[in-house]
Amino acid sequence: MNAATSSDAAPAAAWRAEVDASCAYPVVAFFVSAVFWLLFGTVLALLASIKMHTPGFLSGAEWLTFGRVRPVHLNTMIYGWGSMAGVGTLLWLQARLSRVRLPLQLPLVVGCALWDLGVAGGSIAILTGHGTSVEWLEFPYGWSFLFAGIFVVVMAASLMMFSARRVGHVYVSQWYLFGAVLWFPFLYVMANALIHGALARGVVQAATNWWFAHNVLGLWFTPIGLATVYYLLPKVLGRPIHSYYLSLLGFWTLALFYNWAGTHHLVGGPLPAWLITVGIVGSVMMFIPVTTVAVNHHMTMKGHFALLKVSPTLRFIVLGAMSYTVVSFQGSLQSLRTVNEVTHFTHYTIAHAHLGVYGFFTMVMFGAIYYIAPRLTGREWSSPRLIKIHFWGTALGMAVYWIGLTWGGILQGLAMDNPDVAFLDVVRHTMPYLWSRTFAGVLMAVGHVAFAILVWRMFTLKGRRLPEPASAPVVAMAGGAQ
Amino acid sequence: MNRAVFLYVGVLLTVLLSFTGLVSIPEKQLGGLQPLVDADGTQYPVPPTGMVAEGRGVYIADGCIYCHSQQVRPEGFGDDIERGWGTRRTVARDHIYDSPPLLGTMRTGPDLANIAVRQPSENWHLLHLYNPRITSPGSNMPAFPFLFRKVPVEVQVPHDALSFPPGWEVPGYSVVPSRRAKALVAYLKSLDHSHPVPEVPQ
Numbered sequence: 001m002n003a004a005t006s007s008d009a010a011p012a013a014a015w016r017a018e019v020d021a022s023c024a025y026p027v028v029a030f031f032v033s034a035v036f037w038l039l040f041g042t043v044l045a046l047l048a049s050i051k052m053h054t055p056g057f058l059s060g061a062e063w064l065t066f067g068r069v070r071p072v073h074l075n076t077m078i079y080g081w082g083s084m085a086g087v088g089t090l091l092w093l094q095a096r097l098s099r100v101r102l103p104l105q106l107p108l109v110v111g112c113a114l115w116d117l118g119v120a121g122g123s124i125a126i127l128t129g130h131g132t133s134v135e136w137l138e139f140p141y142g143w144s145f146l147f148a149g150i151f152v153v154v155m156a157a158s159l160m161m162f163s164a165r166r167v168g169h170v171y172v173s174q175w176y177l178f179g180a181v182l183w184f185p186f187l188y189v190m191a192n193a194l195i196h197g198a199l200a201r202g203v204v205q206a207a208t209n210w211w212f213a214h215n216v217l218g219l220w221f222t223p224i225g226l227a228t229v230y231y232l233l234p235k236v237l238g239r240p241i242h243s244y245y246l247s248l249l250g251f252w253t254l255a256l257f258y259n260w261a262g263t264h265h266l267v268g269g270p271l272p273a274w275l276i277t278v279g280i281v282g283s284v285m286m287f288i289p290v291t292t293v294a295v296n297h298h299m300t301m302k303g304h305f306a307l308l309k310v311s312p313t314l315r316f317i318v319l320g321a322m323s324y325t326v327v328s329f330q331g332s333l334q335s336l337r338t339v340n341e342v343t344h345f346t347h348y349t350i351a352h353a354h355l356g357v358y359g360f361f362t363m364v365m366f367g368a369i370y371y372i373a374p375r376l377t378g379r380e381w382s383s384p385r386l387i388k389i390h391f392w393g394t395a396l397g398m399a400v401y402w403i404g405l406t407w408g409g410i411l412q413g414l415a416m417d418n419p420d421v422a423f424l425d426v427v428r429h430t431m432p433y434l435w436s437r438t439f440a441g442v443l444m445a446v447g448h449v450a451f452a453i454l455v456w457r458m459f460t461l462k463g464r465r466l467p468e469p470a471s472a473p474v475v476a477m478a479g480g481a482q
Numbered sequence: 483m484n485r486a487v488f489l490y491v492g493v494l495l496t497v498l499l500s501f502t503g504l505v506s507i508p509e510k511q512l513g514g515l516q517p518l519v520d521a522d523g524t525q526y527p528v529p530p531t532g533m534v535a536e537g538r539g540v541y542i543a544d545g546c547i548y549c550h551s552q553q554v555r556p557e558g559f560g561d562d563i564e565r566g567w568g569t570r571r572t573v574a575r576d577h578i579y580d581s582p583p584l585l586g587t588m589r590t591g592p593d594l595a596n597i598a599v600r601q602p603s604e605n606w607h608l609l610h611l612y613n614p615r616i617t618s619p620g621s622n623m624p625a626f627p628f629l630f631r632k633v634p635v636e637v638q639v640p641h642d643a644l645s646f647p648p649g650w651e652v653p654g655y656s657v658v659p660s661r662r663a664k665a666l667v668a669y670l671k672s673l674d675h676s677h678p679v680p681e682v683p684q
Contacts, residue, residue, distance in 0.1 A: 052590070052622060055621075055622050055624050055625065059624050059625050059627070060627060060628065062626075065545070065626070066545065066548070066549075067544045067545020067547075067548050067549070068544065070545060071545060071548070129544070131542070132542065133541075133542040133543075133546075133547045133582065133584060135587065162486070163486070170489070178489050178493060179493045182490075182493050182494065186497055186501075190501065190505070194505065195582055200505065200509050201509070201512075201513050201578065201581070202577040202578045202580060202581070203508075203512060204505070204509045204513060205582045206582075207505060207508050208504075208505050209582070211500065252492065255493060259496060259499075259500035260503065260504065263504055268553070268555035268560060269555075269572070269585055270571070270572040270573050270576060271508070271574065272574075275504065278503060337559070341559055344560075344587075345586075345588055345589035346589070349588075350588075416561075416589065417560050417561050418561065419565050424618060424621060425620075427590070427621060427622055428620050430590075431622075434622075
């Protein structure tokens with residue numbers, strides 16, 4: 001792509017405004033829903049966290065027992081917050097990058113409403129004792145048909161834009177988005193049919209379970225998150241991605257290796273050794289795509305770190321990208337049998353999972369919403385102060401969360417692997433770390449409330465008007481990001 | 483990379499590969515596993531039925547899996563066997579009738595693969611469910627009072643009322659387990675993987 005000159009800046013701004021306008025209703029619907037579920041999931045997270053160190057807390061009602069609140073927290077965060085923020089971002093990115101108007105607007109808005117109903121219905125089902133106890137697939141079987149149906153619409157819209165694209169070059173973000181919309185429905189439908197439909201038997205259901213659950217992160221959240229970073233980093237900085245070839249290598253190695261990693265959740269379990277080993281190999285091979293992406297992003301950022309102060313989008317996505325590197329390296333090491341012997345079955349895993357879904361994906365989604373929303377409404381964010389509270393609440397909260405449970409988890413694992421330590425003493429030793437998690441959760445909750453207020457004001461058009469059309473650096477990227 | 487067809491094929495192929503490797507082949511290898519039948523005709527494992535199946539439903543509905551695993555790791559890997567959680571590692575055959583298998587990934591509480599062997603007392607289980615602190619001081623397990631009924635003692639003391647250790651009685655009431663509490667205990671008392679299997683040499 002040529003660098004834009006002043007003569008074609010105006011038409012470029014015009015089609016961007018046109019694409020943004022076409023996205024407005026569906027993307028806003030997905031974002032608002034996502035933020036609602038973020039708040040809802042946060043309340044459940046706090047409840048679950050408090051119950052861990054103070055088991056008497058609200059323990060009289062069966063629907064509020066830990067074993068129900070915890071899966072509702074996970075499912076509202078995964079299918080409510082994460083997936084809905086992800087779909088909103090995915091649709092907008094694909095429209096921008098293909099330079100076409102968003103198709104299927106009405107079906108998407110209806111789909112979004114049904115999706116909300118699905119998450120609400122599934123959550124009520126779990127709370128009333130109809131959860132399945134299959135991790136990451138706790139909603140009863142019936143609900144999966146609803147989600148799969150809506151997914152067809154999202155997939156159709158995304159592929160329609162991709163095939164109608166008015167840009168010859170396919171930008172790296174589009175590869176990832178393309179992967180995400182094809183991978184996730186396949187995973188979701190197969191996992192539901194094999195486990196809830198009982199097409200697989202016994203421990204093969206467990207293998208399927210972790211093939212699926214790990215790929216929710218690996219083949220759904222990760223590609224959407226990386227697509228977002230690959231798009232926004234050059235956009236905000238006004239400079240191209242460091243290396244096209246590194247992007248290519250990073251994408252295909254991720255596609256090849258990530259989806260083999262899931263069985264590392266079953267190390268030591270009743271499955272054939274080869275199956276576990278394959279999972280470990282897949283996990284360790286993830287060093288390649290992760291290093292590649294980290295180098296590529298870092299070299300793009302290099303010399304521009306001062307911009308972190310002025311751009312909230314940049315702050316969130318850079319923190320997210322850094323978490324991605326850390327969490328991935330951690331995951332590779334954690335899959336090794338010697339490490340896993342200690343960390344498996346402990347809070348260490350919980351810390352790791354949150355660094356992935358929260359430190360990486362959620363942070364990137366925050367950054368994406370900060371960038372995209374003003375372009376949909378033509379308004380500015382109403383309060384820099386609330387943005388600051390949001391950033392520091394969530395960033396510090398994540399740090400406390402991860403450090404506390406990682407350290408506590410290691411101690412827990414070492415004590416548990418020592419038969420001289422009575423089990424109840426292992427439990428007692430974890431208490432301070434469980435309290436530190438509640439403290440971290442409060443920090444994150446404060447951040448989420450600040451964010452929700454900002455989003456509410458944004459979509460009720462309370463912010464100042466932006467100069468028309470939405471301003472963005474008018475520098476076209478060598479990579480072709482539009 | 484501008485060829486959409488290359489993307490299509492590559493993206494689908496990679497996920498199909500892992501599906502084949504992590505799901506299809508294991509199903510081929512393990513899907514046909516059969517129960518063992520001893521010389522005296524007893525079968526291991528047996529499918530859960532009656533109160534045991536009902537109790538398994540309670541275990542699932544109340545999310546016990548989020549704190550308890552049901553798998554014993556092999557000797558020399560962790561100390562599951564030294565802790566007395568089992569006499570041998572868990573094998574795929576132990577779970578052929580479990581749909582879904584409740585292997586678990588967390589041990590906030592201890593492993594339950596052989597809880598029936600370790601704790602055969604029904605009253606212990608009921609007390610522990612009613613309030614875990616009665617039997618296990620310092621435990622952070624939730625109490626499940628909603629699985630019990632409180633009956634004023636002046637009416638009558640039911641035959642299945644819990645017998646509390648001194649200091650834990652509920653003044654003026656006796657505490658009676660509901661059907662679901664009894665089912666859950668029946669399920670827990672069925673968790674026994676001590677039967678020898680050919681996969682683990684003695």
